Amino acid sequence: MTDSQRQNLLAHLQTAVEIELSTIPIYLYTYYSINRLPSACDPLKDGQALATFANRAGGLIMSVAVEEMLHMSLACNLMRSLGGAPKIYGKSPGAYPTNLPHHKAGFSVGLSKLSHSQLEKFLGIEKPEKRGAKPEGDNWETIGQFYDYIENLIVEQTTDADFKYEAHQLGTGKGYYSANNVDTIYPKDAYYIQQPENPLDPAARGADQAIYPNNEDSGGLMVVKDKKSALKAISIIQHQGEGYADDPTHKADDPEKDEDSHWFKYNELAKEIKKFKADDLNCFVHPFPENPTRAGYPSQFLPLVDLANAVYSYLLLITEVSFTLKGSAQSTLFYVGMHKGMIFILDKILGGMRYLYLNNKAGEVLAPTFENYQFTSLASAKQELVALANAVPASLGLDPNIIQRIEVLPDVNVGADGIVRF
């Protein structure tokens, strides 16, 4: 391919990175609005069904969010394979509601708690393309059409030799990605926990109830090293999002039909949530504000809001820097940084925030704003993050374990010796 063709393809792949990235805070916001183990539903007539739906909705939304992170990584691998440098830090939407990058005008989605209308927005994001729809590289209508455009560029303009950079991609066999975890699974019936445990097989009570919404065969992290693998990466992203174009149900996204597409998962939830009275949903949906901003919150909460945004932004920085490293430096930064950062720092901060009431008329609680935090200097970003954590007043209830974990996050500034420091 010519250099200008390469630059054009890289520009569209960077847009792909930003499209995938833009969905993550939106899905996570709604995810954190859900109490997956609600006791407040118990007294209600539909308490068991509501509790079961709460856990299922949480599991399904997280199962999609996990795959959006995968899709962003696959788009980054595609860029790296061509010698490009994906930009992630500072590229989250920042202000909400927002349209998706380069989507045609008229669509917007924001930070909103779980509701039927928010699930309708999710369906808009994951909307399957119509059969025969034309590829669109800009002002696109569906994500599928946008990726069709990229696919055409790869088919028509590249050869295997163009995909020659493997070293800095996030590869397989390093524990970077898993399809399921304890946050994506959910029980068939939330009240299973009330059944007695079998003393001869204590694991059976939960295991017999567990539903695993993702499946390995729908595709995972992969290194792009030629035209075929580049097209495979595009295919994983498209199918996991909207299923197969020739299947009018858009249900399955894998050859064995073990995993539902994002669109199908959200469509099921949108149908199910309508069965419940709107007021009853309050037994498990936290009173999150609509599109909150740092500027709109009372000042006493800002240290925690800033920390949440800084952690979120630092994780994006870790990801971006990981694509510039290789070998043990990359695995130390990405594996340790992202797993510890997402599961045991960001998750715990966001989970704790929602129990702080804003004391406003609507009875709302503190919720993440997912704004881009701009570190004063990237050279001291880790130190700034630690300082922010230590500046949170005790009155905001930040657990000391979380501060300790932030202190031992890997530093994104990897020295010339290639050693990741903490």
Add this chain to the structure above:
Amino acid sequence: MSSQNHIPLELHACMGLNACKGHDRLGTNECSGMGTCATAAEHSCHTLNNCRGQGGCGLYGNAEEQNRPGDNPCSWQGSCAVPINAERFSTDGPNQGKSVWQRARTIFEQKMNRSGRTFGPSPSPVGPPTAWLKKNYNPDYNACGASGMSGGGSCI
């Protein structure tokens, strides 16, 4: 139960996974494989372990990690909370939907057999239930995960 006066001789992830006599948290077990408690630093989840062999497994981590509970090769590569409660099942990999503790015990027995070492039965053939851990080990014991399906509640 207290571990204050005994310095662990070996770090392992749970009941029945000790390699030698005197290697459980109390230092009183009669034989390998018969220890009552983990000696590895208690931790609540994925990547929070400090040493080799301390990962509990089953809740987070990829298929390969989840298939090697108590057998992680390096610090921070453990795949979940220690001790391993008996209710916990693997969420990914070949052991998906099966007991994590029993998988850890199988790996332990394989290692001992490869080394030509004998070992005794675990104090419990299914591992320590959460209720037992709360009563005998730590009243605040928990594992992790928003689904609540770890069997050990959720962690901070």
